[in-house]
Amino acid sequence: MAKRRRKQQTEFRRRTAPGAAPGTIVADPEAPKSALRLLAFGPDKVEERHLTSVDEIKPYLGDWPVLWVNIDGLGDLGVINALGEMFKLHRLALEDVVNVHQRAKVEPYPDNVYIVARMAEISQSRVGGDQLSMFVGKNFVITFQEHAGDCFDSVRDQVRNARGRVRSSGPDFLAYLLLDAVVDHYFPLLEQFGEIIEDLEDRVVENPHRLLIARVHETKHDLLVLRRSIWPLREAVHALYREPLSLVAEETRLHLRDTYDHTVQIIDLLETYRETASSLLDIYLSSLSNRMNEIMKVLTIIATIFIPLSWVAGVWGMNFQGGPEAPLNMPELRWALGYPLALTVMLLIVIAEVYFFWRKGWLKAMTPSGGEKKLSNGLPDSTEKK
């Protein structure tokens, strides 16, 4: 788990030091350099550029119905500040852009709306996810991402190729498309968890291995992390389509309601998985108890059969010296049928004990396949619809 510990520590690394003045924007020294990309479009025109400085945006201001400025990497404070000034972004919001541990939220400011979402992602076999910060204004959408690489290619395609209604809509629809892309990328991740949990279910019943429980624990923890990402996202989407923000058009609200439905579906699945994972522990513990029972039965059967026999053998192994002067000293040792008799006594003891175990039903469990076939789940194979 050493890898994980490093991960967790970074979770706190880039936070502004407690005590700094509010609105202080401190770039994480390890954050990658910022790469700017501009996508300007209107109903009948589209232009896409990689920018080297914020000033190159100026010519587009005002002329284009929608400007989408995307920044990959938060290492360049100058860029962030310049954008903040150009588009009048609030300093508290910019502080949140750089401190990448925000919960998903929607914060309306006088001139624009600040939206935070967390993108579902797996890195180093752990669930995590970059923070997506988005400012939506009258004619712009500005998105900040922690690293290059995102799930927005399909959105860009829709813009470039004028698919759907994005080109003829405002920045609110673009913001919806981006949020929708973020939400939809939770599904493949959940699918993986669905498979992991089913795999664990099979293994736990068949072979309750010690490390399995650590795996179940990790999976529960990952689901908890996912839950911390998606619950506030659901609330944020809900706020976006319910609250009277003048920026969001009526048609976009219909679409946001759809996205909201998706977040609810994700949470539904997540909770089911969490409950199933919790239940796995119970199966695990009962499997362990079952195995213990089995082991103890074997020990008990063998021990209770042979310990008395050993004693019987021990008795006749005593060296009491019989003979004429002590006729009571183990005369059976001198009988002609002494040994066969001894063996018979032992046999009788064995028979008595095996009968006792059989009556207790302990011998059945020794044959692993006994009676297990009858266990159907009581449901018919299918129900007829009437």
Add this chain to the structure above:
Amino acid sequence: MAKRRRKQQTEFRRRTAPGAAPGTIVADPEAPKSALRLLAFGPDKVEERHLTSVDEIKPYLGDWPVLWVNIDGLGDLGVINALGEMFKLHRLALEDVVNVHQRAKVEPYPDNVYIVARMAEISQSRVGGDQLSMFVGKNFVITFQEHAGDCFDSVRDQVRNARGRVRSSGPDFLAYLLLDAVVDHYFPLLEQFGEIIEDLEDRVVENPHRLLIARVHETKHDLLVLRRSIWPLREAVHALYREPLSLVAEETRLHLRDTYDHTVQIIDLLETYRETASSLLDIYLSSLSNRMNEIMKVLTIIATIFIPLSWVAGVWGMNFQGGPEAPLNMPELRWALGYPLALTVMLLIVIAEVYFFWRKGWLKAMTPSGGEKKLSNGLPDSTEKK
């Protein structure tokens, strides 16, 4: 559980790929072909037809008070799109029709209301259920089902034979009848679960078998799946009878309140079953512990009786050479009553140990029927009403 894994995978199969433009309708290639059926009726006329193309609906438009178009199978995108255009169904709703993993919901659109419900069903011994998508407009109800075969025959009978008030009511009443049929079909399913759980209760106490716990787990999972179906259905029905939808008449609301009551009853039963199933695990674990105790008692009694005896026999089996020169070397071996004395010593040890076990109350449990008969549940056989 291999069967189940396949099931789960399909749960994600037909989802629109993340990144597709919203409103993109992609038919599942494995979905069955669409079969159309029309049921048009008014207070004094009724007509029923199997259609081969959507265009055949046109002549009925406008003339009939209520048109019910039912589509079985979602494999035919042309049909769905054509219906969408003819009845002005929103593309986001049509996308949900095809992506058959929606939660039950009621979504009002400007021209109609889109209702999703999940039908209770058992297939391949697992709980599942097709998605029922329903559009209710001014003079039509359109229902989409995943497969042929449904629980609406009684509704069709009521329409054909003018039973009840359906013929003289609008499409809202028909929609209510369909929802009510969906909800009522949860009851027989729950009845089966009630029996399954009672069966498990009996078995868990009598014979805590290893596979039982996997069965309890599966049942809990099935109940969880059912819960995920019925909770949103309850909310949807509630929204339908509470919200000021102009489509829903006052009398229909009274009936919907009744349906809502049924969903609450179903949830009540479901939660009781879930709690009982959870409780089963406790019984199971305590049964296991009880058995372990019993096993250990047997082992302990046998071992603690015979191990000392064996030692006693071992002592007198030592080969110390006595005789005149070593009178202290096991003189008892040479006594005339040495052997009977040895046996007496052993007998005394046994008596002492049995007395010890008896005082500890361990011997009682060996006789399985001891004292169990007295365990009534403390309730009188019946209470007199005063």
Add this chain to the structure above:
Amino acid sequence: MAKRRRKQQTEFRRRTAPGAAPGTIVADPEAPKSALRLLAFGPDKVEERHLTSVDEIKPYLGDWPVLWVNIDGLGDLGVINALGEMFKLHRLALEDVVNVHQRAKVEPYPDNVYIVARMAEISQSRVGGDQLSMFVGKNFVITFQEHAGDCFDSVRDQVRNARGRVRSSGPDFLAYLLLDAVVDHYFPLLEQFGEIIEDLEDRVVENPHRLLIARVHETKHDLLVLRRSIWPLREAVHALYREPLSLVAEETRLHLRDTYDHTVQIIDLLETYRETASSLLDIYLSSLSNRMNEIMKVLTIIATIFIPLSWVAGVWGMNFQGGPEAPLNMPELRWALGYPLALTVMLLIVIAEVYFFWRKGWLKAMTPSGGEKKLSNGLPDSTEKK
């Protein structure tokens, strides 16, 4: 538990078949015949009659301030339908009267209020209870009960003898009295459960018997059933005194608030019992673990003392042939004090082991009364009020 299974099955028996037209009233063929009883009263007159047909009610209509018609047994559909027509009872409500698995509820209809409550009762050692259906109109109360025998005798007495304010009040006050009687009859039932749970508490600590846990499970289930009865009843009573129903007078509302208080008290007690019952399982499992520990200690002490001793005896029981040519072969067997030395060695081993066990504190637990007396609960015997 066979008895119980039968019970559960009946829980579904009398439900209207799924798919029947709503408002279809199907009598349970096994329901007892309906017996009608009329109690008509006003401030200064009262008349009581057993009726043979519904028509006999007609002469009383209009003349009497309050008519109370009570029907015991739901087997007679004609009676129910005739009453429905005479008093304009809604068909959906009548359907619920016959399907006796309703949750407690208050349903206002245009002409009257339909109230369902469940009467607390024990039958066949299981908690259950008949459904009481009540219609309250401007000048009538109609009550339907599943079987003869109820808890309303005291109400009838109050009417007959003009005790309290019932004679001078309207049907709303009569309805309150009936509800109050239903609610108050939960208290003696709870009292029984209080005793049962205390009995179980004592037994579980003293003697964690295998069947006890099934008893705890059953009690929890019974409390769950009771909870399912009383929670909706609480909501119903709350609705009745809060909602602006013109039928309910202000003074009656004060009384209903009192009844509401009683339901809250019942729920309080119920939840306490449920929590205590859940906690019993923990005590049970820890008692089991304790016993297991005790058993294992006995086994371990006996086995670890005697197994090494047996080995020592076994060593000197080996047949190595010593003598002049093999002086190293067990010379101790030939020593004059060999045997006493051997016994001394064994004694030293026993002493060492007993010391080891004593230091571990295992010997204390063998004496059952050791140190237990000191366990007071840390609370003083009483606190002085200052």
Add this chain to the structure above:
Amino acid sequence: MAKRRRKQQTEFRRRTAPGAAPGTIVADPEAPKSALRLLAFGPDKVEERHLTSVDEIKPYLGDWPVLWVNIDGLGDLGVINALGEMFKLHRLALEDVVNVHQRAKVEPYPDNVYIVARMAEISQSRVGGDQLSMFVGKNFVITFQEHAGDCFDSVRDQVRNARGRVRSSGPDFLAYLLLDAVVDHYFPLLEQFGEIIEDLEDRVVENPHRLLIARVHETKHDLLVLRRSIWPLREAVHALYREPLSLVAEETRLHLRDTYDHTVQIIDLLETYRETASSLLDIYLSSLSNRMNEIMKVLTIIATIFIPLSWVAGVWGMNFQGGPEAPLNMPELRWALGYPLALTVMLLIVIAEVYFFWRKGWLKAMTPSGGEKKLSNGLPDSTEKK
């Protein structure tokens, strides 16, 4: 627990029989006689008297700004009825005064406010508490207590000595003072529970005794009882300072908000204690499991070392008769170094097994103090404030 059973039974004893007419006041035959005490005061005068009959109150009516009539003991129905008539107390409220199992509540009646609270108290080593019933009117406060002795002496002192603002305020402030006294007396009780729980924590880790778990159970039950007292009290105080009762002055509301804060603090502590107590069970069970592990390790080490050794000794204790004609029959018995070799074999077995146990880490646990000292809780001794 016999003592407790008696306690519980009384919990139901004094309840009005189900079926009695509402407003029926039945005195508990075992309740102590009622003792009346009057405290009349205004800004500049105060008079205190023990009364023998209710009529003696009359001269004070109207003349004094605040009359406080306190009744200790509910055995005298005449007194209660007379007070009811004199101050126009509602009969339903008086019924609750006598049935001393009410939840804390605030019930506004037309002429006065009826307040119920439960006083924290320990009697017979169990948590309990008398019911305080209080009526607050325009110029009077009437309090009913089950027994003599209360926590109001400080309130009386404030009145007598004109400390604080009580003499210059109305009856609402007196009621607040009484409620505040009741609430504040929960703190010392909770302090005791804090100590009890810490004591249990220490004991459970050190010595998981069988009776401890019954103690934990009892403590949880007591906390549950306290919770049932304080939760409704919190709601009642909240209602009192929030609801628009004309009787309660603005300044008194500020003070009631303070009392409300105290109830919230009490509930906070209570919930912490409850959670800690629940957690104790887990520690207990894991302590038990640990001990079991330790016991089993001792048994396993001793048994697995000596059982093979015994077998080795047993092999050479066999009586196969060797000699020239059977040179293969145990020739080692006749070797000159046979016995030393046998002992060496045994020693090697012991060494191998000890090595095996050492590698498994089982020997460490045998030395109880091994490695435990390193377990600090990971928190630094104190944090510097920056």
Add this chain to the structure above:
Amino acid sequence: MAKRRRKQQTEFRRRTAPGAAPGTIVADPEAPKSALRLLAFGPDKVEERHLTSVDEIKPYLGDWPVLWVNIDGLGDLGVINALGEMFKLHRLALEDVVNVHQRAKVEPYPDNVYIVARMAEISQSRVGGDQLSMFVGKNFVITFQEHAGDCFDSVRDQVRNARGRVRSSGPDFLAYLLLDAVVDHYFPLLEQFGEIIEDLEDRVVENPHRLLIARVHETKHDLLVLRRSIWPLREAVHALYREPLSLVAEETRLHLRDTYDHTVQIIDLLETYRETASSLLDIYLSSLSNRMNEIMKVLTIIATIFIPLSWVAGVWGMNFQGGPEAPLNMPELRWALGYPLALTVMLLIVIAEVYFFWRKGWLKAMTPSGGEKKLSNGLPDSTEKK
């Protein structure tokens, strides 16, 4: 845990005695003397002084836009009372200042707002924290702390150096800065808990030591204490930015929303840690069960192999005297190959048992590294963003 007990007792020490008149301010005799510090500032001036008496504040009143009076130590009742009179602080609030066990809260009084918060701190290896009491008026902020040393140095720096907007804002912004500093100081504390819990996770799986569970319990308790501090703080901050307090400017509200976000983040982390800590117990118990299983397997394998062998050896150690007159008495002892045969019999028994154990899969677990390497968590190393 003795240290802790002392701690807990102090938790009640300084509370005003129950029964004191409300508004009674009793200084804790052990509280440190009060040290006053004044920080007066406006947009263009700032002055900082250590005061020896309250009267020294007077000259500043009225002249300065914002006065910040900070009192360290609550031992000097005169100072507190004098401040109360000078700034018109309500006596109930001053009582809460001295009784340092308040929950965080915001209490509006007519002239000012009283705010309580708890500062996160670790002392004596336990989580605790001084109470910060703050009064915010039109032109002043008064803060009371239990001890010298706080987390406000950065706030003072901002004031002195006119960093940020504090100098140009009113006392509401200063109050926000102080609250924000308190909230932000929870993060490093949580970071420590994150590390502690990861450390525990590693240890619990590797070596389920008995004291670990006490550590987990302590950590859960500490998190519970933290939770009791931060939840009401969250509510207080929420109240401050939502409620219509005229003292709080619109811009300050935006900043308070940010602080509120931080409290929600803290609670999120806290709940994750709590859930993880709870889950640790499950891992611990299952680790214990696993070890028990392993121990029992070793015992069972060794015992079931050697106990029968010992018996076999014992049989041939019996002294039945064969010979011509008793040819059936152990003739095998006299066979030429008797001993080799005996050894072969024993070998066959061993082989049969080892085969039995191998089929049961018990031998695998003996090799600790067997098959464990395959246990990846099923997640890919990283997901590609599309």
